[in-house]
Amino acid sequence: MEKVLFGLDTFGDIPANDNGELLSDAQAIRQVVAEGVLADQLGVDIIALGEHHREDFAISSPEMVLAAIATQTEKIKLSTGVTVLSSDDPVRVFQRFSTLDALSNGRAQVMLGRGSFTESFPLFGFDLNDYDVLFEEKINLFSQLLTEKPVTWQGKTRAPLQNADVYPKTESGHLDTFVGVGGSPESIIRAARYGLPVMLAIIGGSPERFKPYMRLYEKATEQLGTPVHPVGMHSHGVIAATDEEARELAWRSIRVSMDRIGRDRGWAPMTRERFENEIENGSYYVGSPTTVAKKIARAIKSLGVKRFDLVYSAGNQTIAERQRTIELYANEVIPQVRSILAEDAND
């Protein structure tokens, strides 16, 4: 059986100190570097950093932070979740990540997305009316750049390229590339068309509802004659010694963060009932190591994914709280999930 990979994801939320005061953006970024190093020491497979352009998240240039982690780590895969390709330049994205690949001895991975947050559009001078065409064209160009051969390309969203060779090249000849998908069927088919693996962002509701998307991905690859890659998923979570402790922490971290984002979009605040339901049946992986391990194993089995990333730092948690989730995830949850999956495989 193919090995399941486990990751930790963060957007660079701003930690609070013990008095509830927020640290600076700069401290938040240095904290993520320390956490990446810790995750590597504890044997976590992947760390993925998401690009955002808003005050709750300090990371707008994930590959810079990953470069710092790269030089202090040995094994951990250095990924994003996501890199907003629509408002970036594909050539520059390739160059930055092939540079990261060099610094990390081949551990770079880029996850391309359209961006569910679109703050980057006005910031970089893009029009939201071009949301679809920007991603469509840029992923097309990016897929050609992945061949690491001279590229000739023409489109509406950037200047044409004539036999352009792009440097640095990777040592392996292939930059590891994923597509992050939030639930649009079209995005699944697009990833299949370019033969790129898919990462599902499952941030609410039962993970089972993504089952049809797994089928859609397989059917699409079959119809298009492209390779089928293992699919991954990412969801929010908090781990503590007891279920109760984890729930209370999640209530003042994940819930607060979701409400803050939701308010910008006009959503009503989350009720306690909804919050509890996300923990029981939905997409919050919150509880003691055993509770969280069981829930992760169930999601992995039910969807057939080969990668699970826990978004660990939502809201304004203290450094100690974040580190505890990382340590419990690496030392207890991952081994327990592996053993549940192995037992089931032997049945």
Next chain:
Amino acid sequence: MTKQIGIIGAGKLGVVLAQIALKAGYQVDIAGSGSPEKIALTMMVLAPGAEPMTSAEVLANNDVIILALPLSKFKQLGASSLAGKLVLDAMNYWWEVDGKRDDFNDPQIGTSELVQNYFKDSQVVKAFNHMGYHDLLDESIIFKPQCEQPKALALAGDNKQAVLQVQQIVTDFGFTPLVLKNLHEGLKLQPGINTFGANLHLQALQEAIDNYTDTTFGQQIAQLN
């Protein structure tokens, strides 16, 4: 007679509504933003039985139409193309998709009223807008093995006959309808109101609507009424 419905928009919401309509025994025609071929595979896998076609074909074939496209795109449909039809407006202002739009965030006039003003020869009813698309799928009782009290969905329209028809559709789709006084009242279901995202039973939803002034946008609406 087989019940029949046309859906304009094949994104997250359009696909979910197609799945529910099929399960409810409706014949479903659906159009995305591009050619029917573009959504054919999605429909085959996610909503088998839904017929992908162009939006012109969906409109020509159906008297009942659900609008499930981005709000900023509804004027891409010809104003007269929906004449005489019952139109269920499931669209919401989502600035991250639509861009910043003051007209979609106006406490004086609801977005469904803008839709009605544009499709002036249609009967517009606001429906399926306040519950998240994955909640719609998770909560519709037609997918549940045991009988449960259905969750409530609010709807708002000016034409009595049209509202009655939509009440039936909401019931067929596995929810309890909650009817507001008129289309203007649909403002109380928009983003920025505490009902937005509501996944509640009838009484709790009614209470949320009654408490619409809990938010700033709700207070702005109240001041104008």
